[in-house]
Amino acid sequence: MKLYTYFRSSAAYRVRIALNLKGLPYEMVSIHLTKDGGRQHTPEFRAVNPQMRVPALELSSGEVLTQSLAIIEYLDEIYPEPPLLPADALERAKVRAIAQTIACDIHPLNNTSPLRYLKRQLKHEQADIDAWYHHWIIEGFTAIEAMIAPGPYTCGAHVTLADICLVPQVANARRLNVPLDKFPKIVVADAACLKLPAFDKARPENQPDAE
Numbered sequence: 001m002k003l004y005t006y007f008r009s010s011a012a013y014r015v016r017i018a019l020n021l022k023g024l025p026y027e028m029v030s031i032h033l034t035k036d037g038g039r040q041h042t043p044e045f046r047a048v049n050p051q052m053r054v055p056a057l058e059l060s061s062g063e064v065l066t067q068s069l070a071i072i073e074y075l076d077e078i079y080p081e082p083p084l085l086p087a088d089a090l091e092r093a094k095v096r097a098i099a100q101t102i103a104c105d106i107h108p109l110n111n112t113s114p115l116r117y118l119k120r121q122l123k124h125e126q127a128d129i130d131a132w133y134h135h136w137i138i139e140g141f142t143a144i145e146a147m148i149a150p151g152p153y154t155c156g157a158h159v160t161l162a163d164i165c166l167v168p169q170v171a172n173a174r175r176l177n178v179p180l181d182k183f184p185k186i187v188v189a190d191a192a193c194l195k196l197p198a199f200d201k202a203r204p205e206n207q208p209d210a211e
């Protein structure tokens with residue numbers, strides 16, 4: 001499989017973790033999201049993903065999957081071990097609720113394109129944009145802190161899709177100096193995950209394209 005990725009992309013980070021947890025080999029193609037105005041906009045990459053975003057996962061059949069959660073759920077269905085979603089429907093809904101709080105409610109507001117739009121089109125100052133970034137992470141993390149089950153991981157004793165989404169979002173928060181002292185359960189779950197080789201190998205700083 002071929003993963004179109006970028007070291008700093010938290011959505012690609014999610015897929016790297018899932019592939020590592022499943023023990024699946026993959027080749028990485030780095031798409032630099034800022035150089036030359038963003039190489040995700042080249043015609044070559046647009047042919048891979050019409051949305052011009054990473055991640056995209058090219059399967060050995062040549063089929064290309066996009067959207068990190070769709071990719072991860074596909075991998076979980078085709079390669080069921082270890083499972084990334086609980087067998088119980090209620091527990092599964094709780095895992096998806098945390099994953100979607102991050103992937104649907106926090107991350108889209110702090111993503112490269114909306115931030116670029118705030119700056120270039122709406123002419124906001126960098127300080128306002130940073131405040132916006134902090135605000136949506138703090139609001140989302142406040143909800144997640146109340147949703148976290150007794151650990152060590154976000155939803156209990158097993159790593160799930162919720163952890164796969166949480167760890168990259170915490171990395172973004174740290175990179176932008178969002179204070180995490182009000183989120184002790186998030187910090188503990190993040191630390192537990194990062195002790196696992198599958199998470200550690202997927203960290204931005206451990207990628208071949210890291211800067």
Ligand SMILES: N[C@@H](CCC(=O)N[C@@H](CS)C(=O)NCC(=O)O)C(=O)O
Nearest residue numbers: 009010011053054055067068112113
């Ligand atoms: N919902 C998508 C988000 C994908 C996404 O927005 N990726 C970002 C990097 S984290 C990107 O490629 N941004 C490029 C851009 O916005 O131009 C997913 O989960 O895969």
